[in-house]
Amino acid sequence: MVNPTTKKLLVTFDYELFLGHRSGSVDNCLLRPTERLLKIFADNKFRSSIFFVDTTYLLRLRDLDYPAAKDDYGKVSEQLRKIVGQGHYIFPHIHPHWLDAKYLPDLNQWELIDIAKYRFHNISDEERENLFVSSVELLTEIGRSISPEYKVDGYRAGGWCIQPFSDFNNYFIQTGITTDFSVMRDMKNLTNAQFYDFSRTPMANIYHFEDEVTHEKLHGRFREITISTIEIPSSLRVINKFLLKFLWRTGNRNMGDGQGVIPQYLEENKSKEVVKHEAGLSEMVSIELLTSLKLGTYKNYIDQENYMHFISHPKMLSRHNLSMFRKFLRYAKGKHILVSNFREM
Numbered sequence: 054m055v056n057p058t059t060k061k062l063l064v065t066f067d068y069e070l071f072l073g074h075r076s077g078s079v080d081n082c083l084l085r086p087t088e089r090l091l092k093i094f095a096d097n098k099f100r101s102s103i104f105f106v107d108t109t110y111l112l113r114l115r116d117l118d119y120p121a122a123k124d125d126y127g128k129v130s131e132q133l134r135k136i137v138g139q140g141h142y143i144f145p146h147i148h149p150h151w152l153d154a155k156y157l158p159d160l161n162q163w164e165l166i167d168i169a170k171y172r173f174h175n176i177s178d179e180e181r182e183n184l185f186v187s188s189v190e191l192l193t194e195i196g197r198s199i200s201p202e203y204k205v206d207g208y209r210a211g212g213w214c215i216q217p218f219s220d221f222n223n224y225f226i227q228t229g230i231t232t233d234f235s236v237m238r239d240m241k242n243l244t245n246a247q248f249y250d251f252s253r254t255p256m257a258n259i260y261h262f263e264d265e266v267t268h269e270k271l272h273g274r275f276r277e278i279t280i281s282t283i284e285i286p287s288s289l290r291v292i293n294k295f296l297l298k299f300l301w302r303t304g305n306r307n308m309g310d311g312q313g314v315i316p317q318y319l320e321e322n323k324s325k326e327v328v329k330h331e332a333g334l335s336e337m338v339s340i341e342l343l344t345s346l347k348l349g350t351y352k353n354y355i356d357q358e359n360y361m362h363f364i365s366h367p368k369m370l371s372r373h374n375l376s377m378f379r380k381f382l383r384y385a386k387g388k389h390i391l392v393s394n395f396r397e398m
Contacts, residue, residue, distance in 0.1 A: 060355055060389040061258075061398050063278065063362040064099075064340075065234060066090070067146055067209065069107035070311055071368060072171075076154075076163035077311020079125040084132055086308045086367035089375050091139060097382050101394035103234070104136055105146035105209040108188035110163075113151050115191075121161040130195060137199040142395075144234075145188035148211035149176045152184075168314060171246045172214045173221070185224040207395070210235040212247040218266050225275060232395065236266055237280040237337055237364070244316035254279065258360040259398055278395055281338040281362040283354055285347060290334075293346045300344075300373055307341065309368030338362065340378045341369035348377050355385050360398075 068083060070076040087104075094102060114126045133143050153167040170176050176184070189205050196203030208221075208230045215221065215235035224230070238254045254267050258281075261273035285293075300306065336342060340363060343351060355361050385391060392398060 057390050061360040062391045064102040065364050066104045067366050068104040071313045072165050073314040074312045077309050082309040082368035086370045093379050100140035103142040106143050108145045109151035133195050134199050137196050143192050144207040146209050168246050189228040207232045213249045215266050232276045234278050236277050246314050246316040280364045282335040283338050284334045305371050305373045307369045307371050340365040340374050343377045351381050
């Protein structure tokens with residue numbers, strides 16, 4: 054019998070509504086899919102996943118004086134406490150353009166058509182400090198209502214827009230953030246919304262840095278835990294498109310009910326390099342991209358690599374995705390010794 058090998062398996066989520074013309078509902082985008090995730094984790098005794106909470110939304114929601122909004126805030130807060138109570142983490146994830154979002158009382162949803170403040174880089178120093186400090190304080194308060202020693206020391210930038218890191222450095226130090234989870238190896242996206250360039254990421258999956266997230270520095274003050282990418286053969290991609298169409302037509306689609314941002318490439322960045330990047334075979338390792346056709350590729354990945362970091366969005370998950378993730382997790386736990394806590398990586 055072959056002895057099981059130890060694998061680092063990190064499962065993270067961006068816990069957020071849709072960020073475009075219509076936000077979608079709290080029930081369908083957050084509560085329902087997250088409950089299903091928590092059940093999968095509980096059934097498989099899997100702990101230490103991370104939910105990066107869209108705190109700007111939560112702060113806006115908390116200040117609204119509408120019964121439906123107050124009810125949403127209570128339900129989201131209760132679910133976040135449940136997440137912590139089941140041994141997982143809640144860390145901040147800031148989308149600043151929520152500052153300009155318009156609440157629609159008749160729908161109990163939001164309109165986010167103004168994306169001028171999508172990047173943290175595009176807001177004032179005063180707005181940055183207020184948002185960052187308030188975000189950490191809010192999640193610390195929620196976490197400590199369950200665990201008195203709960204510590205918020207991780208962060209993922211909204212839209213992965215962690216560059217330039219000089220925008221964040223002082224706030225990381227001020228609030229005690231030591232670990233960033235925003236970098237996705239080799240990926241690049243230069244638009245009027247998302248703006249990041251990780252095309253020159255260090256070879257290490259986990260590394261220390263000081264002044265710039267893609268520049269490794271031995272014994273640097275901060276740590277980067279990169280998001281994994283996986284290569285999907287072009288032939289499999291083609292067949293997978295037909296599967297997705299079938300699933301959609303039969304009602305097996307993502308649970309979220311909103312509309313996302315549609316970014317547009319900036320004229321000065323419409324380069325051959327960007328086009329080449331988009332045509333690549335690599336994609337982020339994600340539950341929302343996991344289908345029955347890709348399951349074997351994901352299993353091979355965990356067998357061959359010693360590190361695998363999922364990034365997913367509850368709003369984007371379908372029943373099919375969740376079923377495949379359950380199968381993947383059972384396979385990984387049955388074959389390997391899994392280290393799922395980022396603090397132990």
